[in-house]
Amino acid sequence: xxxxxxxxxxxxxxxxxxxxxxxxxxxxxxxxxxxxxxxxxxxxxxxxxxxxxxxxxxxxxxxxxxxxxxxxxxxxxxxxxxxxxxxxxxxxxxxxxxxxxxxxxxxxxxxxxxxxxxxxxxxxxxxxxxxxxxxxxxxxxxxxxxxxxxxxxxxxxxxxxxxxxxxxxxxxxxxxxxxxxxxxxxxxxxxxxxxxxxxxxxxxxxxxxxxxxxxxxxxxxxxxxxxxxxxxxxxxxxxxxxxxxxxxxxxxxxxxxxxxxxxxxxxxxxxxxxxxxxxxxxxxxxxxxxxxxxxxxxxxxxxxxxxxxxxxxxxxxxxxxxxxxxxxxxxxxx
Amino acid sequence: xxxxxxxxxxxxxxxxxxxxxxxxxxxxxxxxxxxxxxxxxxxxxxxxxxxxxxxxxxxxxxxxxxxxxxxxxxxxxxxxxxxxxxxxxxxxxxxxxxxxxxxxxxxxxxxxxxxxxxxxxxxxxxxxxxxxxxxxxxxxxxxxxxxxxxxxxxxxxxxxxxxxxxxxxxxxxxxxxxxxxxxxxxxxxxxxxxxxxxxxxxxxxxxxxxxxxxxxxxxxxxxxxxxxxxxxxxxxxxxxxx
Amino acid sequence: xxxxxxxxxxxxxxxxxxxxxxxxxxxxxxxxxxxxxxxxxxxxxxxxxxxxxxxxxxxxxxxxxxxxxxxxxxxxxxxxxxxxxxxxxxxxxxxxxxxxxxxxxxxxxxxxxxxxxxxxxxxxxxxxxxxxxxxxxxxxxxxxxxxxxxxxxxxxxxxxxxxxxxxxxxxxxxxxxxxxxxxxxxxxxxxxxxxxxxxxxxxxxxxxxxxxxxxxxxxxxxxxxxxxxxxxxxxxxxxxxxxxxxxxxxxxxxxxxxxxxxxxxxxxxxxxxxxxxxxxxxxxxxxxxxxxxxxxxxxxxxxxxxxxxx
Numbered sequence: 026x027x028x029x030x031x032x033x034x035x036x037x038x039x040x041x042x043x044x045x046x047x048x049x050x051x052x053x054x055x056x057x058x059x060x061x062x063x064x065x066x067x068x069x070x071x072x073x074x075x076x077x078x079x080x081x082x083x084x085x086x087x088x089x090x091x092x093x094x095x096x097x098x099x100x101x102x103x104x105x106x107x108x109x110x111x112x113x114x115x116x117x118x119x120x121x122x123x124x125x126x127x128x129x130x131x132x133x134x135x136x137x138x139x140x141x142x143x144x145x146x147x148x149x150x151x152x153x154x155x156x157x158x159x160x161x162x163x164x165x166x167x168x169x170x171x172x173x174x175x176x177x178x179x180x181x182x183x184x185x186x187x188x189x190x191x192x193x194x195x196x197x198x199x200x201x202x203x204x205x206x207x208x209x210x211x212x213x214x215x216x217x218x219x220x221x222x223x224x225x226x227x228x229x230x231x232x233x234x235x236x237x238x239x240x241x242x243x244x245x246x247x248x249x250x251x252x253x254x255x256x257x258x259x260x261x262x263x264x265x266x267x268x269x270x271x272x273x274x275x276x277x278x279x280x281x282x283x284x285x286x287x288x289x290x291x292x293x294x295x296x297x298x299x300x301x302x303x304x305x306x307x308x309x310x311x312x313x314x315x316x317x318x319x320x321x322x323x324x325x326x327x328x329x330x331x332x333x334x335x336x337x338x339x340x341x342x343x344x345x346x347x348x349x350x351x352x353x354x355x356x357x358x359x
Numbered sequence: 360x361x362x363x364x365x366x367x368x369x370x371x372x373x374x375x376x377x378x379x380x381x382x383x384x385x386x387x388x389x390x391x392x393x394x395x396x397x398x399x400x401x402x403x404x405x406x407x408x409x410x411x412x413x414x415x416x417x418x419x420x421x422x423x424x425x426x427x428x429x430x431x432x433x434x435x436x437x438x439x440x441x442x443x444x445x446x447x448x449x450x451x452x453x454x455x456x457x458x459x460x461x462x463x464x465x466x467x468x469x470x471x472x473x474x475x476x477x478x479x480x481x482x483x484x485x486x487x488x489x490x491x492x493x494x495x496x497x498x499x500x501x502x503x504x505x506x507x508x509x510x511x512x513x514x515x516x517x518x519x520x521x522x523x524x525x526x527x528x529x530x531x532x533x534x535x536x537x538x539x540x541x542x543x544x545x546x547x548x549x550x551x552x553x554x555x556x557x558x559x560x561x562x563x564x565x566x567x568x569x570x571x572x573x574x575x576x577x578x579x580x581x582x583x584x585x586x587x588x589x590x591x592x593x594x595x596x597x598x599x600x601x
Numbered sequence: 602x603x604x605x606x607x608x609x610x611x612x613x614x615x616x617x618x619x620x621x622x623x624x625x626x627x628x629x630x631x632x633x634x635x636x637x638x639x640x641x642x643x644x645x646x647x648x649x650x651x652x653x654x655x656x657x658x659x660x661x662x663x664x665x666x667x668x669x670x671x672x673x674x675x676x677x678x679x680x681x682x683x684x685x686x687x688x689x690x691x692x693x694x695x696x697x698x699x700x701x702x703x704x705x706x707x708x709x710x711x712x713x714x715x716x717x718x719x720x721x722x723x724x725x726x727x728x729x730x731x732x733x734x735x736x737x738x739x740x741x742x743x744x745x746x747x748x749x750x751x752x753x754x755x756x757x758x759x760x761x762x763x764x765x766x767x768x769x770x771x772x773x774x775x776x777x778x779x780x781x782x783x784x785x786x787x788x789x790x791x792x793x794x795x796x797x798x799x800x801x802x803x804x805x806x807x808x809x810x811x812x813x814x815x816x817x818x819x820x821x822x823x824x825x826x827x828x829x830x831x832x833x834x835x836x837x838x839x840x841x842x843x844x845x846x847x848x849x850x851x852x853x854x855x856x857x858x859x860x861x862x863x864x865x866x867x868x869x870x871x872x873x874x875x876x877x878x879x880x881x882x883x884x885x886x887x888x889x890x891x892x893x894x895x896x897x898x899x900x901x902x903x904x905x906x907x908x909x910x911x
Binding site: 410412432433436448449452457465508512 | 783789792793799
């Protein structure tokens with residue numbers, strides 16, 4: 026019974042140790058910090074997507090979805106399957122995964138809501154226990170089918186960009202090209218794509234009829250029922266949409282960080298931090314917090330250790346909840 | 360007249376809204392006082408502040424000459440208050456006797472406990488149901504159990520929040536007998552909508568409206584008060600009695 | 602009286618099994634009894650006080666590391682290490698309770714989860730002291746109770762039984778005492794209890810400290826009896842397992858944790874023969890129990906057969 030697998034084992038593969046080990050000796054503080062900020066921006070962009078999903082589900086349904094990280098992981102693993110199956114140029118496989126994986130994960134989550142959460146009447150405490158169960162099921166079934174290996178998906182494009190730095194040398198200010206100081210086109214594309222998707226989500230919520238229905242249900246469930254909104258259907262779709270956003274984020278990140286059945290722990294934790302710090306149901310708050318947390322996680326991980334960054338993050342969630350309980354979980358669940 | 364409870368300028372705001380403005384009130388030892396007023400007048404907020412469930416925004420609560428404004432609810436109960444809830448909130452999974460024992464145990468232990476429990480249950484006429492699970496009791500009996508719990512605390516001030524709500528005609532008569540029986544041993548503050556009950560039981564009546572005390576006096580005085588009639592009794596009296 | 606007979610009967614039965622069980626099941630049952638002691642501690646808080654913690658691994662690990670590090674670095678024997686483990690766990694629980702009890706419901710669940718995770722990560726971070734991910738094997742000196750070698754199967758079984766007996770009987774006494782009645786009342790309606798004059802915050806704090814101490818006793822016992830201290834016992838999975846045992850066996854019943862731990866241990870044991878993904882069983886059990894049997898096994902017994910079952 027000793028725990029070989031653990032959902033929150035945080036053993037997800039942070040495949041970027043180069044900064045921490047080799048880079049530090051070679052690079053000055055300034056370039057080093059810039060690299061940390063770029064890494065942080067990638068984390069922040071992906072985190073913004075993932076956390077929006079968690080926030081949406083809690084906002085509309087009052088459900089704390091502990092399986093959110095598992096849906097993230099499933100998105101990455103499905104992306105690998107799809108990319109494998111399609112073959113050919115990496116862009117084809119990746120493109121197909123980008124569309125299909127979130128849809129599949131979303132459909133699965135909607136089904137799980139209908140089959141399990143709805144039957145618990147979305148009672149907050151029992152729902153948490155049930156989503157812990159879902160998390161184990163998803164993780165363990167992935168282990169049985171996909172296996173314990175970490176596998177990469179090839180990025181559709183991945184050109185390296187060297188970055189310049191200005192330094193004051195013996196002959197005054199000069200432009201230099203420090204070794205190892207650069208990033209890739211794919212990373213920049215991830216930042217752009219995630220930003221576009223979050224903007225899309227915002228437009229969906231603010232401008233479409235479906236978004237209006239979601240917001241109405243979030244504001245007052247009983248009133249929504251009275252106005253003839255099919256709340257059960259809205260809940261299933263919201264749960265699907267939330268999981269789909271996590272899967273989408275995972276597909277974006279899987280060419281950088283490989284797919285592994287335990288990779289969901291980090292996104293779950295960081296999404297929690299973001300949702301709790303950023304304030305509930307407020308998309309701007311979520312985005313601001315995602316940027317803050319993503320960047321500081323990047324910086325603490327680079328200059329100290331990833332473990333320390335996670336200790337800080339977990340304590341931050343706990344202390345915010347303790348000392349500002351009115352923030353996220355203010356009203357006492359019945 | 361010695362005052363058991365004194366409120367001085369007691370008030371509470373909710374998000375900028377004055378739920379209770381600045382209430383002065385004196386409750387004499389041994390009296391039965393009714394607190395009436397339309398919904399939203401601030402009655403429940405006011406007793407909430409007396410019992411310590413709601414922190415006041417201003418003013419003071421003085422119980423037996425002692426300022427208890429800052430005391431938490433459980434300390435106030437130990438000083439000699441008891442509070443029965445508007446919504447029936449007996450411990451449904453525990454036996455009737457255990458419900459009362461929980462109330463009595465703050466005061467007595469051992470053999471005296473069993474006596475106190477039996478006495479309180481006998482008083483409300485639930486003596487033969489001590490072993491039943493409280494959740495299985497009929498609604499009217501659950502309300503009586505609430506009062507038995509209040510009695511078992513042997514309070515000096517018993518706050519009853521809408522005790523007759525949901526009771527049938529006959530049950531209300533039984534309740535009125537019980538309160539008359541208790542009067543004299545214990546000071547009672549009664550929030551009540553049923554005007555027949557109020558007129559029959561209360562020695563004095565305080566009328567609240569919009570967070571203020573509109574009038575205070577004997578039932579006859581209140582009945583004759585035009586302002587009260589206009590604000591509360593007039594026309595709406597029958598509806599409120601429902 | 603009947604209740605006391607039932608629980609003493611179970612303990613007598615476990616003693617009798619010591620003489621008849623084949624080695625494999627004998628060893629398993631010793632482990633189940635230690636884990637069930639952990640479940641007993643968890644049940645006190647969740648089953649009786651109604652506080653759903655997702656962070657009890659912190660207390661189990663506090664007991665385990667408190668005892669283990671005392672042996673490793675302090676050179677203590679089993680008895681001293683055990684006491685230190687229990688005290689450390691109680692202290693951790695006392696401090697955490699002060700913070701976590703400011704929240705309720707979902708907030709309490711997340712706060713306990715996060716603090717336990719921080720504890721687990723701290724074990725990894727301070728690996729020079731704790732042995733990090735790999736943990737450490739307890740030196741033989743720490744497994745000696747006077748001249749008795751607790752690492753032998755016989756002594757281990759009897760020590761596990763002693764630990765479990767104490768935890769079970771303490772839990773039985775607590776829940777039948779007025780203290781336990783107040784806990785149940787808090788679970789049903791905390792505000793009402795407060796208005797009866799009880800300091801419910803203080804009561805919950807005491808419950809959490811007791812729960813932490815019993816969980817820590819199980820953790821310390823596990824380290825001493827099985828000779829290994831490792832970070833995996835501090836992981837979130839070890840917070841979920843006691844919840845699972847208690848849900849399965851019946852929350853708020855004294856025997857529930859043992860029944861649940863026994864069933865779950867053998868289910869997972871059987872499953873590991875078939876697949877490495879043996880925690881699938883735990884996931885399915887969690888979902889099925891929440892959906893169809895929130896009362897658990899002993900909860901059903903209480904509902905159908907014996908309403909007074911403690």
